[in-house]
Amino acid sequence: xxxxxxxxxxxxxxxxxxxxxxxxxxxxxxxxxxxxxxxxxxxxxxxxxxxxxxxxxxxxxxxxxxxxxxxxxxxxxxxxx
Numbered sequence: 909x910x911x912x913x914x915x916x917x918x919x920x921x922x923x924x925x926x927x928x929x930x931x932x933x934x935x936x937x938x939x940x941x942x943x944x945x946x947x948x949x950x951x952x953x954x955x956x957x958x959x960x961x962x963x964x965x966x967x968x969x970x971x972x973x974x975x976x977x978x979x980x981x982x983x984x985x986x987x988x989x
Contacts, residue, residue: 928953 932949935942 932946935946
């Protein structure tokens with residue numbers, strides 16, 4: 909995932925988070941009868957967060973690779989000068 913795509917996905921995640929909170933609030937109004945649904949909703953959200961964390965980790969690895977490339981380039985350029 910590119911850094912631009914990652915930034916766009918953050919905005920989309922905010923919208924989903926608001927919808928999730930609204931859905932959870934609706935379930936809270938059901939009282940104890942809504943507990944199984946709330947738990948399921950939270951478990952689904954947990955899985956999505958795990959996926960997002962993995963994506964963030966992958967994006968960080970790409971970013972670190974680019975940073976290392978530019979550092980190496982700068983060091984090589986200084987040595988040549």
